[in-house]
Amino acid sequence: MRVREVFRFALRGLRANKLRSGLTTLGILIGVGAVILLIAVGQGSGAAVQARISSLGSNLLMVTRQANGFGRAAASRTGTQSRTTNLTVADAQLLATSDQDPDVSVVAPVATTSQTATYSGATTTINQVVGTYPAYLPISNDSIATGTSFTADDVNADRKVIVIGQTVVTNLFGTIDPLGKTVQLGGVPYTVVGTLAAKGGGSTFNDPDNVAVAPLTSVQDSLTGFGSLSEIAVQAAGANQADAAQAEITSLLLQAHHDTSTTADFSVTNEATLLSTAQSTTQTFTVLLAAVAAISLLVGGIGVTNIMLVTVTERTREIGIRKALGAPRGAILGQFLIEAVLLSVVGGALGVVAGVVGSRFTVDGIKPVLVPSSILLAFGVSAVIGLVFGSLPANRAAKLHPIEALRHE
Amino acid sequence: MSLFSVDGHDPRGAGAADGPGGPDGAGSAFDSDGVGSAATDTVVMQPTPVRPSAVWIKSLRKVYGDGDAAVHALRGLDLDVPHGDYVAVMGASGSGKSTLMNIVGCLDVPSSGDYLLDGIAIADLDERQLSLVRNRKIGFVFQSFNLLARTTAFENVELPLVYGGVHKAERRRRALAALNLVGLGDRIGHHPNQLSGGQQQRVAVARALVTAPSLVLADEPTGNLDTHSSSEVMSLFDQLNATGRTIVLITHEEDIAAHAKRAIRLVDGLIVEDVRLAPAEGLPPRMASPDTGARHAAAAQGRAIRGAGA
Numbered sequence: 001m002r003v004r005e006v007f008r009f010a011l012r013g014l015r016a017n018k019l020r021s022g023l024t025t026l027g028i029l030i031g032v033g034a035v036i037l038l039i040a041v042g043q044g045s046g047a048a049v050q051a052r053i054s055s056l057g058s059n060l061l062m063v064t065r066q067a068n069g070f071g072r073a074a075a076s077r078t079g080t081q082s083r084t085t086n087l088t089v090a091d092a093q094l095l096a097t098s099d100q101d102p103d104v105s106v107v108a109p110v111a112t113t114s115q116t117a118t119y120s121g122a123t124t125t126i127n128q129v130v131g132t133y134p135a136y137l138p139i140s141n142d143s144i145a146t147g148t149s150f151t152a153d154d155v156n157a158d159r160k161v162i163v164i165g166q167t168v169v170t171n172l173f174g175t176i177d178p179l180g181k182t183v184q185l186g187g188v189p190y191t192v193v194g195t196l197a198a199k200g201g202g203s204t205f206n207d208p209d210n211v212a213v214a215p216l217t218s219v220q221d222s223l224t225g226f227g228s229l230s231e232i233a234v235q236a237a238g239a240n241q242a243d244a245a246q247a248e249i250t251s252l253l254l255q256a257h258h259d260t261s262t263t264a265d266f267s268v269t270n271e272a273t274l275l276s277t278a279q280s281t282t283q284t285f286t287v288l289l290a291a292v293a294a295i296s297l298l299v300g301g302i303g304v305t306n307i308m309l310v311t312v313t314e315r316t317r318e319i320g321i322r323k324a325l326g327a328p329r330g331a332i333l334g335q336f337l338i339e340a341v342l343l344s345v346v347g348g349a350l351g352v353v354a355g356v357v358g359s360r361f362t363v364d365g366i367k368p369v370l371v372p373s374s375i376l377l378a379f380g381v382s383a384v385i386g387l388v389f390g391s392l393p394a395n396r397a398a399k400l401h402p403i404e405a406l407r408h409e
Numbered sequence: 410m411s412l413f414s415v416d417g418h419d420p421r422g423a424g425a426a427d428g429p430g431g432p433d434g435a436g437s438a439f440d441s442d443g444v445g446s447a448a449t450d451t452v453v454m455q456p457t458p459v460r461p462s463a464v465w466i467k468s469l470r471k472v473y474g475d476g477d478a479a480v481h482a483l484r485g486l487d488l489d490v491p492h493g494d495y496v497a498v499m500g501a502s503g504s505g506k507s508t509l510m511n512i513v514g515c516l517d518v519p520s521s522g523d524y525l526l527d528g529i530a531i532a533d534l535d536e537r538q539l540s541l542v543r544n545r546k547i548g549f550v551f552q553s554f555n556l557l558a559r560t561t562a563f564e565n566v567e568l569p570l571v572y573g574g575v576h577k578a579e580r581r582r583r584a585l586a587a588l589n590l591v592g593l594g595d596r597i598g599h600h601p602n603q604l605s606g607g608q609q610q611r612v613a614v615a616r617a618l619v620t621a622p623s624l625v626l627a628d629e630p631t632g633n634l635d636t637h638s639s640s641e642v643m644s645l646f647d648q649l650n651a652t653g654r655t656i657v658l659i660t661h662e663e664d665i666a667a668h669a670k671r672a673i674r675l676v677d678g679l680i681v682e683d684v685r686l687a688p689a690e691g692l693p694p695r696m697a698s699p700d701t702g703a704r705h706a707a708a709a710q711g712r713a714i715r716g717a718g719a
Contacts (some may be wrong), residue, residue, distance in 0.1 A: 005571045016559055321555045323615070324516060325569045326544020328537050402516045406555065 006331055010338035013311070024307045025347035028382050031297030032351025032375050033358060035378040038293045040359040040368035042286025047158030048366050049278045052208060053271060055058055055141055055199050059236040061246055063087065063253065066267045086228030087266060089216070094256055095234060103241040104234055108136035109216055112230045113223050117212070118184045124171035126164075128211045129185065130231035131219020132233070137163075137196075139235045142213070147179045147194030154367075155215040160222070161191040165211040166198040188222040190214060198401060207365070242270045290374075297378070300347065301385035308393035319397050320405025333398035340390020341383065419657040438512060461528030463624050463655040464490040464513055469522035471508050471678075482508040484678040485522070492623070494689040495650040496657045497666035500675035504658050507628070509675065513657060514626050515543050527623040544573050546591065548617030550627040550658075554602040554609040556616075566616045573620060587615035591645055607638025614645055625649065627658035631665055643668050647693045666697050 014021045065087050092109035095101060097147070111131040130136065131386065132150050150161045166176055169178055178192045199208040221227050236245040246268050253259075253266055317333055352375055359368035428717050474562040475494040476503050482505045490496055496660040500506045511517035512524060515531055526532045527546055534542060548569075549555075556565045559568060575583070588594050601609050627646065631639035647668055658669065666672045667686070670693055674682035687694045 002571070002574065012559070019634040174424055298583070321557060322568070322572070323540065324514070324543060324549050324555075325572060326540050326620075327544075327572045330537075331572060403511050406516075406551070 003334070006334045007338055009335045010342060012340060013315070013335065013339050017202050017311070020307060020311075021343060024056075024303050024343050025350065026377050027300035027303035028297070028344045028347025028385070029300075029351040029354060031293065031300035032348045032378040032382050033354035034296050034351075035290060036352060036355025036370070036374050037358045037368065038289035039286060039374040040355070040370050041363050041366055042282065042289045043369040044250060044359075044363075044366045045285065046279065046282030047369055049282055050275060052199075053274050053278055055208060059239055059242055059245075059271075060139060061234040061236060061242060061249065061268055061270045063091070063232040063234060063249060063266055063268050064230070066265055087232055088229065091253060091256060092250060093228070095232065095249060098252055099247065101252055103237050103245035103248055105237040106135045106139055106235040108133045108139055108233045109229045110231045110233050111216060111219055111224045112135065112217070115165035115186045115212075115223060117168065119172040119178075119181060122172045122174075124168060126168055126185075126208065126210060126212050129219060129223060130211065130213045131216040131224065132213060134218060135235055136213065139233045141199075143197045145194070145195045145197040149194055150213075152164075158217040158221055159186060159215060160190045160218050161193045161332055162212050163194040163196060164213075165196045165209040167207050167209040168212055169195050171210075185212070185214075186223050190218075197289075206245055208305050215228075236270075242272070246270055286320040297385065299343070300382075301389040304340055304343050305385060305389040305392055307343070308336060308390055309396070311339070312336060312393045312397040315397075316400060316405050316408035320402050320408065323402035324406060325401070329398045332396050332400075336394035336397045337387065337390050340394065341386035344382045344386030344389070348379045351382065352379055358408045416719075419614050446582060458684065461525060462489050463492045463494065463527055464488060465523075465525040465586055466513075467523040469509075469512065469524060470520045471505070471512065471517070480483055483512075483519070483676055484677075485520075486678065486680060488673070488680065490624075490655065490657060491689050492655050493650070493653050494655055494669070495646075495667035495670040495687075495693050497672045498572065498657060498659045499661070499666055499672060504675040505678040508628060508674045508678075510628050510657075510659055513624075514547055514549060515539050526657060540572075544569055546623045548620060548622040548625045550610070550613050550625065552616045552628045552629040552632040554601070554613045554633070556612055558601060560610045561598050561600055562593060562604065562615075565601070565612055569616060569620045583619055584615075587619040589613070590618070591615045605638065606634050608642050610638065611645060612635060614642065614649075618649060623655060625654055625656045627656065629659050631660070631662070639665070640707045644695075647696050650693045651696055668693060670694065682694050687693070 027367060044177065087109075089109050092107050095104055096107040109132060113131075114127050115126055117126050133155055134152055137149055145166070147163070149163055150159070153159075154161050162185070164172075164178065164183075172178070172183060173181070178195060181192050182189045184190075196209070196211065196213070224230075234245065234249060236242040249268050250261075250264070253268075254264060256259065257265060259265060269315070280336045322332060355375070355378070356370065359370050361368075437683065466488040469483050469488075473480040473482060484505075486505075486509065488509075497510065498506050508517070512519050513526070515526065515534075516568060517653060518532065529542065529546070531539070531542065543549075551697075556562075557568070560568075563584055564586050567580050570580040570583060577582065585594065585597065588597055591614050593608060593611055593615065596604060596608060596612075599608075601612070603614065610633075614625075614630075617627075618690045625646075630646070631642055634642060642713070646656055650670070656669075660666055670685065670687040670689060671684070672684045672686060673680055687697060691697065
C-alpha cells in the first residue's frame with residue numbers, strides 16, 4: 001500500500017461529493033478566517049486607541065472629578081472644614097496662577113456635554129461639546145483648519161460662538177462653507193467662527209472629529225449649568241515633566257480641597273496611565289474576539305467530524321469491498337483521515353486567504369492589523385482539527401467488520 | 410508489506426496457472442516473517458506434503474450468539490479442495506453456505522476447527538496478515554458485483570494490486586492483461602454504471618484473478634444476471650479452471666453447478682452430498698464434453714488465456 005495511492009483514493013472520495021466537501025471546507029474557512037480577521041481587528045483597534053490617545057495632546061494631564069471612595073467617612077468628619085466636591089474654575093485659576101507648580105505650563109477648565117445640533121433642517125448629535133478657554137486647543141492638539149478660534153474676550157463676554165470638528169461640518173453643512181453660519185445647539189444659536197483640522201482614527205462611537213469647542217461661559221450658561229467642571233486640562237511644560245506636574249497638581253488641589261490623598265475627590269491622569277489602561281482594555285477585547293473566533297473554528301471542526309461520519313456510513317459498502325480485496329486497516333484509516341485533514345487544511349488555507357484579504361478593509365473605522373503568528377496558529381489549528389476530528393470517523397471505518405460492511409445497503 | 414514477496418508472483422501472469430513453486434515460496438516467506446512455525450508444522454503434517462490443498466477444513470464449527478439463542482451455522486464440517494478443483498457449493502438459505510464462504514474467504518473466523526488455505530493456518534494470523542491473505546491468496550466475485558462506483562473498470566481491477574504494493578507499471582500490465590482476459594480490453598475507461606451487468610461481473614472476475622490468487626471464491630456470481638450474461642460469466646470460470654485456477658462457487662441453480670467438477674450440498678451446517686462430476690485434474694465438464702453452442706468460442710478463449718498467461 002502506498003501513501004500516494006491512499007491519498008488518491010481520499011481525493012476521489014472528496015471529489016465524489018463536491019458540494020458537501022465544499023460546505024465542510026467553508027465551515028473551517030470561516031473559522032480560520034474569523035480568527036485571523038478578528039485578532040487583526042482587535043490589534044487594529046488597540047493601535048487606533050493608542051493613536052487617539054497620543055492625538056489628545058502632548059504632555060496632556062487631565063484633572064477629573066472622582067466620586068469619593070470614602071464618602072461616609074468624609075461625611076462624618078467634624079469641624080468647620082467646607083467640603084468642595086466640585087472642580088471649579090477657581091481650581092483651574094489656582095493651577096494657572098500658583099507658583100508652586102513650575103512644571104505646569106497651560107491650564108484650561110473644561111465642561112463637556114453631548115448635544116444635538118441643527119442647521120437648516122440637518123441634525124446631528126455632537127458627542128463632545130466642549131466649553132473651555134482658548135488655551136484648550138493647543139493642549140488637546142487641535143488646530144484650526146478654517147476661520148479662527150474664539151478668544152478670551154469671547155469667554156469673558158459670554159459670546160455664543162463655536163468651533164466645530166470636521167465630522168460636524170460634514171454632517172451639518174455638507175459642502176456649504178460653515179463659517180459665519182448659525183447652528184442651533186440645544187435650542188441656543190451659536191455662530192460658527194472656525195473649523196478644526198481633522199484628527200482621523202477612531203470609530204463611529206469614538207470619533208475625535210465629532211466635536212465642537214465653545215467658550216466655557218456660554219456652554220455653562222446655555223447647556224451644562226454652572227456646576228462642576230468636567231475636567232481641567234493641563235499641559236506639562238515638557239515631555240518628561242508630566243510626572244512632576246502631576247504631583248504638583250495633586251498637592252495643590254488636595255490643599256485647596258482640604259483633602260488627604262485617601263479622600264481625594266479628584267484624580268489626575270496623564271497620557272502614560274491612559275495608554276496602559278487602554279492597552280489592557282484592548283488586550284481583553286482582542287482575547288474576547290479571538291475566543292469567539294476560536295469557537296467558530298471548533299464548530300467547523302465538529303462539522304468535519306459530522307460529515308466524515310456521514311461519509312463513512314454512506315461508504316460502508318465501499319469499505320467492505322476494499323477490505324475484502326485486502327486493504328489493511330491502516331489503508332482505510334489513512335484514506336479517511338487524509339480526507340478529513342484535506343477538508344480542514346484546504347479550508348484553513350482558504351481561511352487564511354479570506355482573513356488576509358478581509359483585513360485589508362476598514363471595519364467600523366478600525367484598520368485591522370494582521371498578526372503573522374495568528375495566521376500560523378489558525379492554520380496549524382485547522383490541520384490539527386482535521387487530525388483530531390477526523391480520527392473518530394476514520395477509526396470507525398477502519399474497525400468495520402468486512403462481512404457486515406459488505407452486507408450494508 | 411514484505412510478507413509475500415511481490416517478485417514471487419511476477420513470473421506468473423494474471424491468467425497463468427499457479428506454478429508449483431508458488432505456494433511453497435509463499436509459505437517460507439511467511440515463516441521468515443515470524444508468523445509462527447505452527448503454520449508450517451501443520452503443513453508438514455498434511456497427508457500430501459508435495460503440495461497442500463487449496464482449502465483444507467477439519468471439524469469446522471461456527472456458532473453465532475450463545476446460550477439458548479445460539480445459532481449453529483456450521484456443525485463440524487470437513488472439506489478438502491485440492492488445487493485445480495472446481496467446486497459448486499449448494500444449499501438452501503440458512504444451510505451455512507454463506508458462513509462457509511466467509512470463513513474460506515478469511516472474512517470471518519470459525520468458532521472452532523482448523524482451516525488451512527494453501528497450507529497456511531488462518532487461525533494463527535492477525536488482522537494485518539489476514540488482509541494480506543485476502544489480498545494475495547483469494548479472489549472474490551460477489552453476487553452484486555461490488556465494484557467501486559465512480560471508478561473505472563481499470564482502476565477497479567487495479568485495486569487489489571494497489572493494496573498489494575505492486576508498483577505502477579506492473580499494476581498496469583497485469584490489470585490490462587486481466588481485463589483483456591475477460592474480453593473487456595476495450596472498456597477499461599468505463600465506469601460501472603456505463604457497463605451492463607454481465608460486463609460488470611466480468612470486471613469483477615478480472616479483479617478477482619489479477620493477483621493470481623490460489624483460490625477464486627464466487628458467491629452466486631450469476632444471481633443478478635440474465636441467462637446470456639450468466640453463460641458468459643460461467644464460461645469464463647470454466648476457462649479459468651481449465652488453466653488450473655481453483656474455484657469455489659456458491660449457487661442455487663443446478664445448471665450453474667453443472668459447470669463444476671464437484672458439487673457439494675450443505676444442509677444445516679453439514680455436507681450431506683459431495684458428488685464428483687469430473688476429475689480435479691483436467692478440463693471442467695462443460696469444456697471436456699461440450700454441449701453448449703459456445704464450445705468453439707470457449708476453446709478459442711481458452712487458448713487465448715494460456716497465451717496471455719505465458
